[in-house]
Structures are given as C-alpha cells and as structure tokens.
Amino acid sequence: MSSKKVRGNPGLRRGVGSKTTDLDEIMEDPPAGDWLTLRSDQLLEWIDNAVYNVAETTGMREVVNRVTRPIFNYGQRFSPHPLHFGIMCCAIEMGQASAPDHDIDRLGLVYRSSPRQCDVLIVNGPVCEKLRPKLKTLYEQMPEPKWVIAMGECAISGGPYWDSYSVVAGADTFIPVDVYIPGCPVRPEALMHGFLTLQKKIREKEPGMFLRR
C-alpha cells in the first residue's frame, strides 16, 4: 500500500492528503457544485481516476488490460460509426463510397444520424462562419472516444475559399483533426484509405481498453 499512486484532478477530488480510509478517498464524489458544470470529458476524467486508483491499488489493472485491450481495440477499429453529415461536394463522394461500387460498409462504417451514437466526425466541405458554432456543438455532443477526419482541401485549409470573407481556414482551427484526406473532391478510394489510416492510428495510439489508462 505504500506504493499507491493516486491520480486525479485536484479540482474534482477532495482530501488528497487527508487521513481517510483508502476506499473513501478513492471513490469520493466530486464536490456538489461541480455537477452543475460538469462536462463529459470532466466526468470521464473523474471516472477514469476512480477506476484507475482502485485498479492500481488492487493490482487488477495489468490483468484487466491484458485481457480486454485486444477486444476493445478490435471493436473500436472495426466499427467507426461516422456522423451522417454533409457540407458540400465531398458529401457526394461520401455517399458514393457507400454505394455498391466501393461499399464502405465492409470496413464497419455505419452512418448514424445522431452525434450521440457516433465515433467519427467527417468534415467534408468548407466551414463557413455561420456553420462553425454548429459543427463545434456536434463535435462536443459526440461521446468519447471520438475522432475527426478532415476530408478535402476545404476542410484542411479552406481550399479555394481560403481568403473568403466567411469561410474558416481549415477545420483544425477549432476542432482537433486526426486524419487529413487531400483531394478536390476526395475520391471514395481516398476516403477508404483515410479510414484505414484511422484504423491504423487507433491500433497504434489508442489504448482501446476497458481501463483507459
């Protein structure tokens, strides 16, 4: 017990140095006022910290990770559900990728119409100033873990509209982007390659385990 490492956000945990019992300290609720302003990433962080501390003290973390990591990573890799959201002409290519010629469903992609059920946000077109807060809202409504694909020149840098009065110069100016797919418009093969690249990234970078750390 002397090597116990307690992690966590000081803002969400109380009594780090106090002499309470271990279980009380580990499973403590966040302060009552924080529930009102708790965002989804903060809630996840709190859950992570609680689960991590329990697993670390009991030594179950290595065991659980060893067992669940391949399964969860496999599930995340082969079912990236993108949001069915189209902005401009790359959305036509996105639809073409689902057609029988290219049949992107075999990669496990099922388009969902609600951001609550999605893992991947495809930004497929120029984002204008009026769309930017809505797209940011869509991104924040998606549950963790989530990824963003910038599809086409417009989403990467603004494309031919980079010096327009209302087009944002790239989607990565306001949301984090994982995969960039160049092209104008992007071919369906390139979109498939982008999703394969995303699978590669999930396999290498994401823990994909029951315990997120």
Added chain:
Amino acid sequence: MEIKELMQELSALKGVSNASMIRDNVVKLDIDKNSSKEFFTKLRDDFGFEHCSLITAIDNQPEFELVYHFTSVNKSVTVGSTDMSVMMEAHVFLERDTPTIESISDLWGGANWHEREAFDLMGIYFVGHPDLRRVLLPEGFAGHPLRKDYVYEIHEEEW
C-alpha cells in the same frame, strides 16, 4: 393580348422608361425609384405577374442597380402565334449614398428572403420589410461583402 400591347401598356405607366424586348417573351423596363411600389402593385394586380422570381443587386460603381424578375404563369400572352407565359425584367437604379427602396415583400411573399439577401450581401435597405436581418452571414458581421469597395484585411494579416 399581344406581347407588343403588353409592352406598350407597361411603358405607359408612371415612372417607366426604356422599354425593350430581351427575347420574344421577356420585357425589360427601367423604373424610377420613387414610383416603384406603385408600379409593382399595378404589375401584380392589373397585369397578373404573380411570381417574383428573383431580386438581384449589382454594384456598378458608383450607383447600385436592382434587377427584379417577374413571371406571369397563368396569364397567356400571344407571342408570334403561340400563347405562352411571359417574363418581365425591371431595373431600378439607386444612388450610393441612399441605397433604400420600398419593400415589395407584402406583395410577393417570396421577395422576403431575396430582399434579406440583397441587404445582407450588398447593403440595400428595403423600407417596410417586416424582418430585415442577415440571412447568409452570421449576426454581427461587419459590412456588406459583395460591395466593390468592401475590404477584407484579416487574411492579409494571417497569410
């Protein structure tokens, strides 16, 4: 009614000048700004142009030009030997200092958003419009970007 008769009756109205034919069934008119509402009311009630297709604003520095397109769908006018629907194209010239004109969104409901778009991008003020807000650009945008003298300096700093 022959198309020539229609053009003569239209050009006899108050404030109309330079009547001409663009194509066989399209009449082009220049209208004075001050009598535009009176002309448009007569156009809808007496001549049966029940559809406002388009309102466009052009910046011919220094003055602005508004182009209205109207279609008469139900009323057939004889063009040559055929009865067909006719279109009318009305040009209104506005001074740059006072780009205001009376709204026609109470005559044609479809003119509402056309006028909002012209206000948004070109800064034409339609007097009497029920809801003159920006329609394409976000609220709080400064200036009217399709004017020729609009200067956008933000990207010059960034790039």
